[in-house]
Amino acid sequence: xxxxxxxxxxxxxxxxxxxxxxxxxxxxxxxxxxxxxxxxxxxxxxxxxxxxxxxxxxxxxxxxxxxxxxxxxxxxxxxxxxxxxxxxxxxxxxxxxxxxxxxxxxxxxxxxxxxxxxxxxxxxxxxxxxxxxxxxxxxxxxxxxxxxxxxxxxxxxxxxxxxxxxxxxxxxxxxxxxxxxxxxxxxxxxxxxxxxxxxxxxxxxxxxxxxxxxxxxxxxxxxxxxxxxxxxxxxxxxxxxxxxxxxxxxxxxxxxxxxxxxxxxxxxxxxxxxxxxxxxxxxxxxxxxxxxxxxxxxxxxxxxxxxxxxxxxxxxxxxxxxxxxxxxxxxxxxxxxxxxxxxxxxxxxxxxxxxxxxxxxxxxxxxxxxxxxxxxxxxxxxxxxxxxxxxxxxxxxxxxxxxxxxxxxxxxxxxxxxxxxxxxxxxxxxxxxxxxxxxxxxxxxxxxxxxxxxxxxxxxxxxxxxxxxxxxxxxxxxxxxxxxxxxxxx
Ligand SMILES: [Zn+2]
Numbered sequence: 001x002x003x004x005x006x007x008x009x010x011x012x013x014x015x016x017x018x019x020x021x022x023x024x025x026x027x028x029x030x031x032x033x034x035x036x037x038x039x040x041x042x043x044x045x046x047x048x049x050x051x052x053x054x055x056x057x058x059x060x061x062x063x064x065x066x067x068x069x070x071x072x073x074x075x076x077x078x079x080x081x082x083x084x085x086x087x088x089x090x091x092x093x094x095x096x097x098x099x100x101x102x103x104x105x106x107x108x109x110x111x112x113x114x115x116x117x118x119x120x121x122x123x124x125x126x127x128x129x130x131x132x133x134x135x136x137x138x139x140x141x142x143x144x145x146x147x148x149x150x151x152x153x154x155x156x157x158x159x160x161x162x163x164x165x166x167x168x169x170x171x172x173x174x175x176x177x178x179x180x181x182x183x184x185x186x187x188x189x190x191x192x193x194x195x196x197x198x199x200x201x202x203x204x205x206x207x208x209x210x211x212x213x214x215x216x217x218x219x220x221x222x223x224x225x226x227x228x229x230x231x232x233x234x235x236x237x238x239x240x241x242x243x244x245x246x247x248x249x250x251x252x253x254x255x256x257x258x259x260x261x262x263x264x265x266x267x268x269x270x271x272x273x274x275x276x277x278x279x280x281x282x283x284x285x286x287x288x289x290x291x292x293x294x295x296x297x298x299x300x301x302x303x304x305x306x307x308x309x310x311x312x313x314x315x316x317x318x319x320x321x322x323x324x325x326x327x328x329x330x331x332x333x334x335x336x337x338x339x340x341x342x343x344x345x346x347x348x349x350x351x352x353x354x355x356x357x358x359x360x361x362x363x364x365x366x367x368x369x370x371x372x373x374x375x376x377x378x379x380x381x382x383x384x385x386x387x388x389x390x391x392x393x394x395x396x397x398x399x400x401x402x403x404x405x406x407x408x409x410x411x412x413x414x415x416x417x418x419x420x421x422x423x424x425x426x427x428x429x430x431x432x433x434x435x436x437x438x439x440x441x442x443x444x445x446x447x448x449x450x451x452x453x454x455x456x457x458x459x460x461x462x463x464x465x466x467x468x469x470x471x472x473x474x475x476x477x478x479x480x481x482x483x484x485x486x487x488x489x490x
Contacts, residue, residue, distance in 0.1 A: 003162060003189055004223045010327040011355040011377060012216065012243035015319055018224050020088040022160040023121040025055060027088055029224055030240045030318055032311055033058040035250035036083060038070050042253035042304045045085035052312050055087045058248045061115045062094025065106060078119035090122035091115045095129050108149045112156050112163065120161055122190055125153035127166040129195035139170035147182050154186045162189035171207060173214035180218020190226055191219055197229035205235065205344025212242040213351040233264050233314035234337055237330045238344050240318045252311055256303035262310050265337035280309035325363030328376055332369055349375040356381050366432035371439035374416035378429040382417050383449045387456045389421055398450060399465035401486050413464065416442035418449015443473035454478045
C-alpha cells in the first residue's frame with residue numbers, strides 16, 4: 001500500500017501527492033507544515049488554511065499529553081476541532097523535548113495511542129535525535145534504539161493514522177544510509193530526517209546535503225521524506241532537489257517574535273530595513289518604519305504573515321520549477337544568496353550521479369549560468385551514455401567547427417557536454433543555453449567527455465578541433481588525441 005504518488009521528477013526533486021486517509025485529504029508536495037503551538041497561536045490554524053492555503057500542519061502531541069488545560073479537550077473534541085483546522089494534522093512525539101531536556105515520560109506505544117486518540121492523521125514514535133558530530137559509538141547505540149522503536153511502532157494498531165519512521169545516524173553517511181534502508185523496510189508511511197536542525201542553525205548546508213543524500217540512498221523512492229525542522233525558505237529548493245518532500249516550520253512565528261524578516265535569500269532584521277523587498281499584502285500595505293512604531297503584538301502578527309507569504313511563495317516556486325524542469329536553475333539562484341548555500345549547492349553536485357537516477361531525460365531548457373552548471377546531472381548522463389554510440393571508421397574528427405571529409409566520421413563538441421554525434425545536436429540537453437564567456441570548468445568537463453569517448457574506442461585515431469580551450473582543459477585530453485585550435489592556420 002502506498003499513500004504517496006510522484007507526478008514529476010526534476011533531479012531528485014518530486015512533485016507528489018500524499019494521501020492522508022484519516023483526514024480525507026490529499027496533500028500536494030513539496031509543502032511546508034507550519035508548526036502550531038497548542039498554547040500560543042501566532043496565526044490561527046483556520047487562517048493558515050484560508051489565507052495561505054495550508055493543507056497540512058504539525059503540532060506537538062507531547063505538549064498536549066502533558067498539558068492540564070488541553071489534554072482532556074484534545075481527547076474529547078479531537079485535534080481538528082481543538083485547532084479549528086480541516087486539513088491534515090501531523091503530530092510530533094516529544095523527541096525534540098527528549099533532545100532538549102534528556103528525558104521524557106512516555107513510551108512509543110503510549111504516545112502513538114495518544115496521538116491516535118486525539119485524532120492525529122500522521123503520528124510519530126519516540127525516536128532518539130542524535131545530534132551532529134557525536135562519537136560513532138553513541139550514534140550507533142542511539143540508532144539501534146530508534147530502530148527498535150520503529151519496529152514497535154510498525155506493530156501498533158493505529159487504524160488509518162499514518163505513522164512516521166524517523167531516520168537518524170548523526171553525521172555518519174553510512175549510518176544514515178543504513179537507517180534509511182531500515183526505515184523503508186518497516187513499511188511505515190512518512191520518513192522524517194531527524195536531528196538536522198543544528199546543521200541548519202549553523203548554516204552547514206554542505207553537511208546537510210551530504211546527510212540528506214545518504215538518507216535518500218537508503219530510502220530509495222520510498223516516500224515522502226520530511227526534512228524535520230527545515231523552515232527557512234532559502235533552502236527549500238536545494239532540499240527539494242535532494243529529494244525532500246515535506247518541511248516544517250516554526251520559523252515564521254519564532255522569527256516574527258524577534259523582529260526577523262524572512263526572504264528567499266536569507267534573514268533580515270526589521271531594524272535594518274528601509275524598504276520591504278517583497279510584494280506580499282503586508283509589505284505592500286506597510287513600510288518598515290510603520291511596523292517599528294506598532295505595538296509588539298500587531299508587529300509580530302504582520303511579520304509572521306509576511307514570513308508565511310514568503311514561505312508559501314517559495315513552495316509554489318519550487319513546485320513550478322519541478323513541473324517546468326528547471327529546479328536546478330532555481331537552486332543555483334538560491335545558492336548565490338549566501339556563501340554557505342553555495343557550499344550546499346556544490347555538495348549537492350557531488351551527488352550528481354545519485355540525482356541523475358531520477359532526473360528526467362528531457363526538459364524544455366538547460367540554462368548554463370555558472371561554473372557549477374558544468375557538474376549538473378544532465379552532463380554526467382550525456383557523458384555516461386557516450387559508450388552507446390558505435391564508431392565504424394578509423395579516424396574521427398571532434399570539432400566545434402564544420403565537418404571535414406578527410407576523416408571517416410565527424411562528431412560535434414560542445415562545452416560543457418563534450419563530444420556528441422551530430423544528429424543529436426538539436427536534442428536535449430545539447431540544446432542548452434550556454435554563455436559565450438564560459439568558466440574553465442565547462443571546458444574541463446568537455447575535455448573529460450572527450451577522454452571518456454577515447455577510452456571507449458582505443459583503436460580509433462581522434463582529432464580534436466577546439467575553440468581556444470584553456471590549458472587546464474587541454475591537459476585533461478588524452479595524449480593520443482591530435483589537438484588543433486579552430487582559429488589556428490593550418
Ligand atoms: Zn512581505
